[in-house]
Ligand SMILES: Nc1ncnc2c1ncn2[C@@H]1O[C@H](COP(=O)(O)OP(=O)(O)OP(=O)(O)O)[C@@H](O)[C@H]1O
């Protein structure tokens with residue numbers, strides 16, 4: 001695989017709330033090659049979103065650096081697109097207008113925008129719904145629009161924070177398959193946050209398991225299973241058990257920490 005696309009070096013993140021110091025991330029080093037599909041996996045509160053936000057440039061690290069596409073991250077940038085769990089669409093715009101929005105900002109001609117929007121809507125099976133408003137769409141469709149909107153900007157890096165977390169199992173699998181198809185077609189570098197072990201194994205080239213507070217890297221492994229992956233296969237299930245064990249250890253640390261905090265309060 002080709003050169004490093006995202007380089008995270010010595011990243012720490014400390015939050016100060018109500019006079020307390022919370023170390024959310026400690027000494028994170030992670031180098032992601034161009035085109036790799038990486039999943040960040042870990043229990044709630046382990047710092048997955050904090051790390052993703054540091055890469056997105058929404059909240060910078062307390063110390064350490066992130067480089068994306070060779071440049072130091074000091075804020076959001078056009079080479080990094082973000083998809084959130086809650087479908088961040090403009091409710092007053094139609095599907096088509098939502099997808100076109102970023103292209104208008106870029107100052108593309110009307111014809112160029114129209115062509116690109118049509119291609120993206122077709123790619124995400126949304127062509128029939130182009131005139132609808134977000135409130136008239138299902139959750140899965142809204143998330144397709146959110147993905148189309150980010151793809152419209154053609155950022156080489158896609159950051160996704162539990163984008164399918166709120167969807168039912170069937171819709172989720174459909175969108176996972178679509179994302180894999182798109183990824184194969186457009187060759188983006190994807191950093192995808194999930195706390196679903198099965199989702200991580202189904203999608204990723206590489207899985208980075210995080211520890212519970214402070215968030216550090218517990219395990220960094222390549223998923224060697226051939227695609228398209230079969231969640232019923234013995235190899236899939238062996239990996240699922242291995243990762244399940246790692247995540248459970250961290251969940252247990254989470255519960256212990258909560259019990260201790262409750263005893264102090
Ligand atoms: N802005 C903030 N101010 C204070 N503490 C924060 C802030 N953002 C996150 N935290 C804390 O940092 C830790 C990591 O949070 P983060 O949201 O990154 O976890 P996560 O792994 O994404 O969890 P989840 O799976 O629930 O989304 C948590 O303990 C959280 O409470």
Ligand SMILES: [Mg+2]
Pocket residue numbers: 048049050161
């Ligand atoms: Mg999160």
